[in-house]
Amino acid sequence: MEGWEFTDMSFPLPDRRRTRAFTLLEILVAIAIFAMVVGTIYSTWILIARSAVIAQTAAAQAQRERIAIRTLESSLMCVQSFQASMKYYSFDVENGSPPVFSFTARLPEVFPRNGRFGDLNVRRLTYTLEPGPDQLNNLVLRQCPVLMDMDPDEVSTPLVLARNVKEFSVECWDTNQLAWVTEWDDTNSIPPLVRVSFTLGSRSAEGQAGPDVSLTRVIAPGSGTLPATAQAPGAAPGRGSLVAPGGQQIPQVPPPQ
Secondary structure (H helix, E strand, O other): OOOOOOOOOOOOOOOOOOOOOOOHHHHHHHHHHHHHHHHHHHHHHHHHHHHHHHHHHHHHHHHHHHHHHHHHHHHHHOEOOEHHHHHHHOOEEEOOOOOEEEEEEEOOOOOOOHHHHOOOOEEEEEEEEEEOOOOOEEEEEEEEEOOOOOOHHHHHOOEEEEOOEEEEEEEEEEOOOOEEEOOOOOOOOOOOOEEEEEEEOOEOOOOOEOOOEEEEEEEOOOOOOEOHHHHOOOOOOOOOEEEOOOOOEEEOOOOOO
């Protein structure tokens, strides 16, 4: 037709020789590299997780050691003893099997389990070594107010100060022998120095036994035994009476049992 011009509207076809996909070998190599990267990341994560467990176990062990030593020190610094009432204020040390360490103290408000006893801060403390559910010995503490029987809950569920304790011993400084003694026969008095030693066993995250840790502290008790004459000012030696300013003796009323 005259006046019309036809142009070529066809599009060029792609060159099939220039289009190329991944080969099977390249895909396998990529998968292998990806697996190596994932394996490296996983092993690093496993090492970090194990290190965190080991660090937490070590921190818990150190915390238990600190709590046990701190509790013993604070209680001995608050020890009390009255010669006229040695039935309630005796200082008992037994390094047998099991070892027992018992005395009376006026405890501060921050002492463990103080909220259970309220205002009864003068209590009898008994430290002992007892087997736990895992057949490992634990250092436990029981408390009871003076002039009161121990609560059944305190007997059945004592405060566990340290776990996996292999040894626990208490030594007292004897001023007559000038040496440390393991038996304190003079329960009516408080020794000037007390040496507390215990050995803690450690375990890894897999439950394997680790190296033992031995701790020793020399503690000077905060007070001594109060003589009977100091409890009743003006009392004549050997008599249970008080002396009035005029010289008249006033009979002393015995304390209620």
